[in-house]
Amino acid sequence: xxxxxxxxxxxxxxxxxxxxxxxxxxxxxxxxxxxxxxxxxxxxxxxxxxxxxxxxxxxxxxxxxxxxxxxxxxxxxxxxxxxxxxxxxxxxxxxxxxxxxxxxxxxxxxxxxxxxxxxxxxxxxxxxxxxxxxxxxxxxxxxxxxxxxxxxxxxxxxxxxxxxxxxxxxxxxxxxxxxxxxxxxxxxxxxxxxxxxxxxxxxxxxxxxxxxxxxxxxxxxxxxxxxxxxxxxxxxxxxxxxxxxxxxxxxxxxxxxxxxxxxxxxxxxxxxxxxxxxxxxxxxxxxxxxxxxxxxxxxxxxxxxxxxxxxxxxxxxxxxxxxxxxxxxxxxxxxxxxxxxxxxxxxxxxxxxxxxxxxxxxxxxxxxxxxxxxxxxxxxxxxxxxxxxxxxxxxxxxxxxxxxxxxxxxxxxxxxxxxxxxxxxxxxxxxxxxxxxxxxxxxxxxxxxxxxxxxxxxxxxxxxxx
RNA sequence: GGUGCCAUCGCCAAGUGGUAAGGCCGCAGCCUGCAAAGCUGCUAUCCCCAGUUCAAAUCUGGGUGGCACCUCCA
Numbered sequence: 022x023x024x025x026x027x028x029x030x031x032x033x034x035x036x037x038x039x040x041x042x043x044x045x046x047x048x049x050x051x052x053x054x055x056x057x058x059x060x061x062x063x064x065x066x067x068x069x070x071x072x073x074x075x076x077x078x079x080x081x082x083x084x085x086x087x088x089x090x091x092x093x094x095x096x097x098x099x100x101x102x103x104x105x106x107x108x109x110x111x112x113x114x115x116x117x118x119x120x121x122x123x124x125x126x127x128x129x130x131x132x133x134x135x136x137x138x139x140x141x142x143x144x145x146x147x148x149x150x151x152x153x154x155x156x157x158x159x160x161x162x163x164x165x166x167x168x169x170x171x172x173x174x175x176x177x178x179x180x181x182x183x184x185x186x187x188x189x190x191x192x193x194x195x196x197x198x199x200x201x202x203x204x205x206x207x208x209x210x211x212x213x214x215x216x217x218x219x220x221x222x223x224x225x226x227x228x229x230x231x232x233x234x235x236x237x238x239x240x241x242x243x244x245x246x247x248x249x250x251x252x253x254x255x256x257x258x259x260x261x262x263x264x265x266x267x268x269x270x271x272x273x274x275x276x277x278x279x280x281x282x283x284x285x286x287x288x289x290x291x292x293x294x295x296x297x298x299x300x301x302x303x304x305x306x307x308x309x310x311x312x313x314x315x316x317x318x319x320x321x322x323x324x325x326x327x328x329x330x331x332x333x334x335x336x337x338x339x340x341x342x343x344x345x346x347x348x349x350x351x352x353x354x355x356x357x358x359x360x361x362x363x364x365x366x367x368x369x370x371x372x373x374x375x376x377x378x379x380x381x382x383x384x385x386x387x388x389x390x391x392x393x394x395x396x397x398x399x400x401x402x403x404x405x406x407x408x409x410x411x412x413x414x415x416x417x418x419x420x421x422x423x424x425x426x427x428x429x430x431x432x433x434x435x436x437x438x439x440x441x442x443x444x445x446x447x448x449x450x451x452x453x454x455x456x457x458x459x460x461x462x463x464x465x466x467x468x469x470x471x472x473x474x475x476x477x478x479x480x481x482x483x484x485x486x487x
Numbered sequence: 488g489g490u491g492c493c494a495u496c497g498c499c500a501a502g503u504g505g506u507a508a509g510g511c512c513g514c515a516g517c518c519u520g521c522a523a524a525g526c527u528g529c530u531a532u533c534c535c536c537a538g539u540u541c542a543a544a545u546c547u548g549g550g551u552g553g554c555a556c557c558u559c560c561a
Binding site for chain 2: 030047048049050051056057058059060061062063064066091092093176177178179225251252253254255256257258259281282283284285286291320321322324325326328330332333335336337339340342343346347350370376377378379381382383384385386389392393395396397453456458461462465474475476477478483485
């Protein structure tokens with residue numbers, strides 16, 4: 022398969038360091054607030070990547086961290102007069118719940134900063150011993166960017182420009198304005214951790230490097246992991262700094278392939294906390310089926326910026342609906358895991374740097390073709406088993422169509438309404454039988470007011486939430 | 488100011504040298520009591536200019552217009 026490497030800026034064939042195995046590390050959320058659509062996009066992209074790697078036969082080890090040490094968490098804990106753990110547990114659970122609703126599979130490893138402190142100490146100590154980090158007389162430990170000859174090669178920035186930008190706010194205690202904290206000394210504050218460098222907190226960048234060493238890296242390999250991923254904004258400074266730490270503290274580079282997903286905008290506007298237009302996942306999930314969000318957020322190539330808007334989302338829903346309607350037509354039949362050329366082509370498309378658009382085009386054509394044949398008279402035994410196997414493959418690799426198709430079309434309809442609909446449908450059937458079409462159409466109008474449309478089929482009348 | 492990305496039908500969106508995928512919307516039809524669903528058919532020469540080439544949406548140069556990062560951020 023091929024992967025676009027955002028550092029080399031080209032598509033590269035994916036060749037893992039250890040044949041048949043793939044290691045993947047993705048920067049996960051800082052659990053101090055609800056996850057927004059951007060978190061969802063990133064999680065979905067790398068969930069898909071892990072699935073595609075597996076489908077290509079790789080034994081995948083996927084790690085996504087949870088940052089549970091952070092100034093914003095502490096700030097919130099103080100504001101709400103709560104324990105840090107209470108805050109981080111709450112948002113971690115919410116994150117897991119929301120990811121599940123999106124059909125995002127749990128990574129193999131989910132390291133937390135609080136559980137990785139020893140690994141951070143080791144890494145920081147190595148950097149100090151090797152002359153790549155220094156302690157200030159205030160007790161902070163900084164990474165010495167000047168000691169790393171390859172600093173800024175990842176994001177290809179120009180040192181002087183960075184300095185120009187940083188000069189104003191640079192601390193006099195830092196040797197170089199670009200130097201970043203590995204350990205922040207904290208005094209008069211009980212929310213600190215003991216370390217060989219004194220009481221304080223780790224810097225943000227150090228946790229990823231440390232976790233990767235602890236959970237994924239093999240000392241003999243050239244790279245700590247095969248693939249490192251995250252949002253486009255993380256390339257600089259976060260990933261630049263991670264890469265610098267790892268290359269200076271260990272004898273290997275951090276990652277062979279770097280992948281960065283594009284940003285999610287809301288109605289052409291950047292989503293940001295300061296603009297107050299963050300679209301929280303929990304709110305979106307109340308309005309839309311998680312799988313519709315999954316389909317929509319994955320429908321555009323992962324590297325492109327994504328402009329979230331309701332109109333496009335509903336277009337995506339219609340596309341997903343078609344998969345589910347085909348599932349309805351074949352409901353109750355079991356699949357036998359048959360391999361088809363459709364599946365080969367689908368995997369091929371996704372293996373080309375996650376070309377989801379191509380994959381969706383293939384799916385649409387497969388669905389149309391299956392419907393067309395099912396529309397014509399015949400027993401279609403072969404087509405049915407083949408189609409069922411294809412749908413199962415789509416479920417597995419893309420996570421589309423995983424629900425019971427009848428339940429899928431009931432999203433947002435409560436039990437009371439369901440009973441009411443059932444009663445109205447019986448009334449309408451009676452009117453239809455009596456050829457009282459005026460009455461039956463009136464009932465249909467009434468049902469439509471619930472946002473529900475009816476479908477008369479030889480098997481009876483079915484309803485769907487529009 | 489520095490670094491980088493992008494510009495394809497009304498809308499969303501693939502395609503990165505060989506003559507424009509797919510979806511939504513729209514129109515016409517089949518099916519239907521009528522619908523819905525499903526199916527069939529129809530709809531673009533790729534922001535502008537110049538160049539390279541037998542051949543360019545795809546490469547090069549120059550415009551124009553969007554956008555991102557450079558500060559915590561997926």
